Amino acid sequence: MPAVSDCIEMLDSETKAVETPEDHAEELRLWLRLLTCTTLIEGEVRGRLRQRFDVTLPRFDLMAQLDKAPDGMTLSDVSKRMMVSNGNVTGLVERLVESGHLDRRTSETDRRVQVIRLTKLGRAEFRRMAAEHETWIADLFGDLTPKDVRELMRLLAKTKASAQKSAAARRP
Amino acid sequence: MPAVSDCIEMLDSETKAVETPEDHAEELRLWLRLLTCTTLIEGEVRGRLRQRFDVTLPRFDLMAQLDKAPDGMTLSDVSKRMMVSNGNVTGLVERLVESGHLDRRTSETDRRVQVIRLTKLGRAEFRRMAAEHETWIADLFGDLTPKDVRELMRLLAKTKASAQKSAAARRP
DNA sequence: GGGAAACATTTTAGGCTTAAAACAATTTGG
DNA sequence: CCAAATTGTTTTAAGCCTAAAATGTTTCCC
Numbered sequence: 001m002p003a004v005s006d007c008i009e010m011l012d013s014e015t016k017a018v019e020t021p022e023d024h025a026e027e028l029r030l031w032l033r034l035l036t037c038t039t040l041i042e043g044e045v046r047g048r049l050r051q052r053f054d055v056t057l058p059r060f061d062l063m064a065q066l067d068k069a070p071d072g073m074t075l076s077d078v079s080k081r082m083m084v085s086n087g088n089v090t091g092l093v094e095r096l097v098e099s100g101h102l103d104r105r106t107s108e109t110d111r112r113v114q115v116i117r118l119t120k121l122g123r124a125e126f127r128r129m130a131a132e133h134e135t136w137i138a139d140l141f142g143d144l145t146p147k148d149v150r151e152l153m154r155l156l157a158k159t160k161a162s163a164q165k166s167a168a169a170r171r172p
Numbered sequence: 173m174p175a176v177s178d179c180i181e182m183l184d185s186e187t188k189a190v191e192t193p194e195d196h197a198e199e200l201r202l203w204l205r206l207l208t209c210t211t212l213i214e215g216e217v218r219g220r221l222r223q224r225f226d227v228t229l230p231r232f233d234l235m236a237q238l239d240k241a242p243d244g245m246t247l248s249d250v251s252k253r254m255m256v257s258n259g260n261v262t263g264l265v266e267r268l269v270e271s272g273h274l275d276r277r278t279s280e281t282d283r284r285v286q287v288i289r290l291t292k293l294g295r296a297e298f299r300r301m302a303a304e305h306e307t308w309i310a311d312l313f314g315d316l317t318p319k320d321v322r323e324l325m326r327l328l329a330k331t332k333a334s335a336q337k338s339a340a341a342r343r344p
Numbered sequence: 345g346g347g348a349a350a351c352a353t354t355t356t357a358g359g360c361t362t363a364a365a366a367c368a369a370t371t372t373g374g
Numbered sequence: 375c376c377a378a379a380t381t382g383t384t385t386t387a388a389g390c391c392t393a394a395a396a397t398g399t400t401t402c403c404c
Contacts, residue, residue: 022310024310026318027309027310027313027316027321034206034209037206038206038207040255040335044335048342083212137199138200139338140335142334143330144199151323152206153202153205155316156324157205159324160205160208162314163212166314167312170216170220
């Protein structure tokens with residue numbers, strides 16, 4: 001685990017002992033701020049979805065994935081895209097099939113695989129919600145200039161790449 | 173709710189009808205990217221905390237709040253700081269008192285209020301975890317330059333303010 | 345062909361989370 | 375003073391979420 005050793009200043013050949021551990025307070029603050037922003041916005045969106053459409057955020061997110069895939073997706077695909085566990089998806093899908101928003105069938109070519117799609121009802125309801133959802137997001141980010149948005153996109157892309165690299169280094 | 177009407181171009185007095193709805197795809201993409209970054213890092217931290225210290229992320233977060241408050245905090249304070257529901261904190265505290273990490277007592281001046289503190293054990297364990305946690309964060313954000321970090325801090329501060337304003341406008 | 349490995353999903357056990365209702369204590373404004 | 379509003383916490387019901395084990399299916403490869 002290289003992170004721990006990186007945390008100590010290099011030895012200065014013969015003369016000097018170990019330096020004080022490096023200060024990572026800035027990164028820590030950045031992480032907390034990132035988390036705050038996400039939690040804030042997520043909570044707001046969750047509340048509006050519930051009040052306005054009586055739907056939960058995870059259900060909305062799952063339908064959003066399926067809306068982009070007219071031919072359906074496998075549960076694994078959904079799980080990877082949503083970055084949640086497999087078992088989580090199983091439960092979500094169960095409830096959405098129950099409520100008539102999703103259609104689920106076993107793949108004809110591979111009987112391990114379950115393919116899910118939005119039903120007509122599911123798609124219609126999702127589109128209705130998504131249109132309003134988009135205005136909420138626009139409003140929540142409303143004080144950012146187009147330049148701010150571009151710059152944030154760039155820096156978050158870099159952040160994502162950095163985190164993925166660091167995460168991958170731990171699981172080879 | 174001003175967001176919905178803002179989504180439509182203003183009427184051009186007599187001559188023109190309603191324009192096409194504004195395109196907020198950029199903000200939507202930004203939101204998804206923000207969410208991806210947070211989920212990615214959060215999942216990584218959660219897994220490392222569990223593997224390395226057999227502790228859950230919410231427990232770590234709660235202890236982190238208390239570590240900054242030597243005189244303890246009320247449950248409400250914790251709830252606000254962590255941006256989670258009151259009932260959630262009740263349960264978390266229950267388990268952490270049970271495991272000996274937290275001390276909880278009723279305020280002497282206001283019998284509604286519960287004040288919680290880290291125990292000696294709780295503080296010691298938290299400090300040990302926090303030191304390592306900081307290196308994980310530094311590693312996850314490792315590819316960002318100091319300038320990137322500053323710039324992200326600035327833009328996320330702006331984002332937070334924007335979202336808070338938008339959220340406040342909905343609940344007066 | 346057939347056993348081992350890989351894969352997709354479900355199940356299990358436990359914990360987290362929320363919104364809303366209920367309860368208890370304090371503060372406020374007539 | 376005292377009823378009403380407010381505040382702090384807990385309870386409730388339902389759903390979300392994870393990690394790990396279990397199950398069923400397919401692929402690999404000898």
